[in-house]
Amino acid sequence: MTLLSSDSVTSFGPAVALACRECGTRTELGPHYACLECFGPLEVVYDVPRVTREQIAAGPQSLWRYKDFLPVPADVASQPGLRPGWTKLVKADNLARELGIRSLWVKDDSGNPTHSFKDRVVAVALSAARQLGFTTIGCASTGNLANAVAAAAARAGLRSVVFVPSDLEAGKTVTTAVYGGTLVAVEGSYDDVNRLCSEVAADQPWGFVNINLRPYYAEGSKTVGFEVAEQLGWHLPEQVVAPVASGSLLTKVDKAFKELGAAGLVEATPYKVFGAQATGCSPVSQAYRDGTDVVRPVRPKTIAKSLAIGNPADGPYALDVVRRTGGAIADVSDEEVVEGIRLLARTEGIFAETAGGVTVAVTRKLLAAGLLDPDAETVILNTGDGLKTLDAVAPVVGPSATIPPSYDAFQKAGLA
Amino acid sequence: MSVSVRIPTILRTYTGGAAEVTAEPGDEATLADLLEALETSYPGIRGRVLDDGGALRRFVNVYVGDEDVRFSEGLATPTPPGSSVSVIPAVAGG
Numbered sequence: 001m002t003l004l005s006s007d008s009v010t011s012f013g014p015a016v017a018l019a020c021r022e023c024g025t026r027t028e029l030g031p032h033y034a035c036l037e038c039f040g041p042l043e044v045v046y047d048v049p050r051v052t053r054e055q056i057a058a059g060p061q062s063l064w065r066y067k068d069f070l071p072v073p074a075d076v077a078s079q080p081g082l083r084p085g086w087t088k089l090v091k092a093d094n095l096a097r098e099l100g101i102r103s104l105w106v107k108d109d110s111g112n113p114t115h116s117f118k119d120r121v122v123a124v125a126l127s128a129a130r131q132l133g134f135t136t137i138g139c140a141s142t143g144n145l146a147n148a149v150a151a152a153a154a155r156a157g158l159r160s161v162v163f164v165p166s167d168l169e170a171g172k173t174v175t176t177a178v179y180g181g182t183l184v185a186v187e188g189s190y191d192d193v194n195r196l197c198s199e200v201a202a203d204q205p206w207g208f209v210n211i212n213l214r215p216y217y218a219e220g221s222k223t224v225g226f227e228v229a230e231q232l233g234w235h236l237p238e239q240v241v242a243p244v245a246s247g248s249l250l251t252k253v254d255k256a257f258k259e260l261g262a263a264g265l266v267e268a269t270p271y272k273v274f275g276a277q278a279t280g281c282s283p284v285s286q287a288y289r290d291g292t293d294v295v296r297p298v299r300p301k302t303i304a305k306s307l308a309i310g311n312p313a314d315g316p317y318a319l320d321v322v323r324r325t326g327g328a329i330a331d332v333s334d335e336e337v338v339e340g341i342r343l344l345a346r347t348e349g350i351f352a353e354t355a356g357g358v359t360v361a362v363t364r365k366l367l368a369a370g371l372l373d374p375d376a377e378t379v380i381l382n383t384g385d386g387l388k389t390l391d392a393v394a395p396v397v398g399p400s401a402t403i404p405p406s407y408d409a410f411q412k413a414g415l416a
Numbered sequence: 417m418s419v420s421v422r423i424p425t426i427l428r429t430y431t432g433g434a435a436e437v438t439a440e441p442g443d444e445a446t447l448a449d450l451l452e453a454l455e456t457s458y459p460g461i462r463g464r465v466l467d468d469g470g471a472l473r474r475f476v477n478v479y480v481g482d483e484d485v486r487f488s489e490g491l492a493t494p495t496p497p498g499s500s501v502s503v504i505p506a507v508a509g510g
Contacts, residue, residue, distance in 0.1 A: 022475065034505035036426050039464070039475040041506070141510035190510065195479065198504045202425045203435065210508040218508060246509025294474070297486050311484065313506035316474060 011131045014049050015071035018042040018215050021317065029071070031132050031207065033214040041313065042215045044071045048262055053234055056265075061086040063120050063223040069259055070223075071216050072127040080156050081126065084119030085223050087111040089231040089379070094347035099364055103377040105237070107228055108350055114151045114175065115385035116144035116306075116353070117249065121220035122152045125209035128216035129158070134207030138162055140197035141210075142190050142245070142306045143172030144353075144384050149209055150179035161206065163193050169305060171388040189300060191310050221249045225256025228379050229266050236260070236271045238376035241363045243355045243383055244275040244284050244329065245307045247318030253381075254321040273321050274372065275329035276362035278302035278354075282331035284315045293319055303334045303392050304354040306384060328371045332361040340364070341386060341393055351386035359383075417497035419450055424503055430461040441495060447480065448491040450501065465503060475506045 018027045022040025033042055049068040059065030063085030064077040077083075088108045096104035109117040122145070129137050138161040139149045146162040153160035160181030164173070165188060177183050186193045201208040209217045229236055236257050242250040254273055261268030277285045280302025287295045295315035300308035312318070322329055332340070337354055340361030345351050352360070359380050366372040386393070403409040410416070418438040423431050431437050441453040455462040467473050471491075478485045479502040485493045495501060 034424075034426055034475065037464075038467070039426070039473050039505050041475060041508075139510055140507060145510040191484070192482075194507045194510070195477070195502070195504055198424070198507055199422065199502065210510050214508045248508050297484055299487075309509050311477065311486075311506070313475070313508050 011073045012071045012128075013073055013076075014046045014068055015044045016047055017045050019045045031212045033212050044215050044219050051263065051265075053230075053265055056230065063123060063220065066223050066226045069226065069263075070124055070219055072124060073131070076127050079127070079130065081123055082113040082119055082152055082155055084112040084123055086227060089228060090348060090350065092348050095344060095360075098343065098347055099367055101367060101372070101374045101378060105228075105232070105377075105379045106344070106348060106350060106382055107224060107379055108382050109224065110350070110352065110356075110382060110385035114144075114147040115388060116148065117221065117224060117381075117383045118144040118148040119152070120223050121145070121217045122148040122209055124220035125207070125213040125217035126152050126156055126158075128213050129207035129209075130156075132207065132213075134205070135159060136161060136204075136206040137213075138197070138201070138206050138208045139210050140190070140193045140208070142308060143168050143176070143388065144306055145210065146176040146183065147172060147388075150176045150181045150183070153181055154179040163197050165190055165193055165305075169389050169391055171390060175388060189310065190308055191297070194311075218248050218252060221252035222256040222259070224249070224381065225253040226260065228253075229257065229260050232377075234266050236266055236269050237379045238270070239272045239274065239327070239372060239378040241274040241276055241359055241366070241372070241378065241380040243307055243359045243381065244277050244312070244315075244318055245309045245355070246312045247275075247284060247314035249381070249383070250275050251314055251317045251321050254325065270325075272325045272327040274327040274362070274366060275318055275322055276359045277329065277331040278304040278307055278337055278358050279331040279333050280304070281308045281310060283310065284312060284318055285329045285331040287315065287319055288322065288329040295319070302337075303389075304337055304358050305389075306353060306355045307358060328366060330362045330365050330369070330371070332358060332365055336361040336365075338393055338396060342397070344382070345386070350382060352382045353384035353386050353389040354392050355384055356382035356386070357392070419445075419495050419497065420500045421450070421454065422500070422502040422504075424505055426505065427461060427464055427503065430458040430464070440497075443497060445495050446489075446491065447478065447485055447493045447495055447501070450495045451491075477504045477506060478502070479504070
């Protein structure tokens, strides 16, 4: 295993240690991800940064504007990278009208370099890989992370080895393979892929972004929360709806809001975090409904493959966040997912991948159930691009008419 | 025949660095019996896998063959001679 260099502390910027989320045991910064005491996930801890809104606003238009909140060196922006982040926060008035909600925004992370929020986590993991001396990076992925790792490795001149389920959407396979790294299709579910990668990571000198680089990787998701707050004019939204796969994104948006409050960059106003799952893979939603903090693994069966994690590592923490903030978690059928994709596309011109369809459909469901407040400022997260999951909507959308190339035919078809 | 057990990196301090060890918990043994047999050979290892209440810790996944024991009978899952067991920390999403 790679050892830290002597200047390792400064090379991780404001990060000072890793700490177990379960028992609090501290570990030095390094390629560690599970607590030696209890297997709990390790999380980066920092000295609270002293940074002003003006300093952040003067930073690059990428996630590196928040480097003072990330385990990255001060000069991180000078290293070769894809520079994800600073994606659009779209005021979604048409969708708001349709859903019957007063103030609605869509944080559209399909605008990242490989069209999903995973470019954020990979950017931070890649920086950590450099600090730790890894020359090969890998991951277990449902597709979006595979895209992001393969592209980032290509740009950084590193080798990549990514593992995905073999039944992945064609769009995600092509958009990973094109970058020229090693793409391994595993005949099994994402949970099977995860297990295989854990065993590979234990024996190969590689940096697996969501395994032995996980504490750093996970911090990248905070930047979604930072951007939402800054783009709203430095305040926290009252409600956020996030998709839940492993549950990590949802928990990190919460962490971002707490860190901004602690740093004095926003007023620490109350907010509620809501989670969205597809019914065909809804272990966290089921645990929420059952009132338990035990997330029982399931075997996924849903078109929302990027959320098809049957054994979500951060599920218990997602439940904690939702319950602590007064939010909720709900799930929707595959038919509702497709309706959600079409609704967002039809009202706002945003083509979301299936996970985005889940989030829109769950937002509608939570409003109907009276769990989301229609008068509160609400942000929903679209984590990826619909071009990667065309198969989900291809059967139900198509041309309005097919006609010969004559004006007469156009008129006869009643299209005018 | 014995049962083979894949050991994750963070538990290899108990196995002298070995990535795979064997145990002979008996023909009718369960995962609980296997962990007891491992504890005899590698003192302290069971307490890393089980919490104070004797249940599997929530961030460790244990497989007998290809099956996550949470899908079968948990600690009562049979571990017959010749089976292979993997102990794996939970992983972030992808």
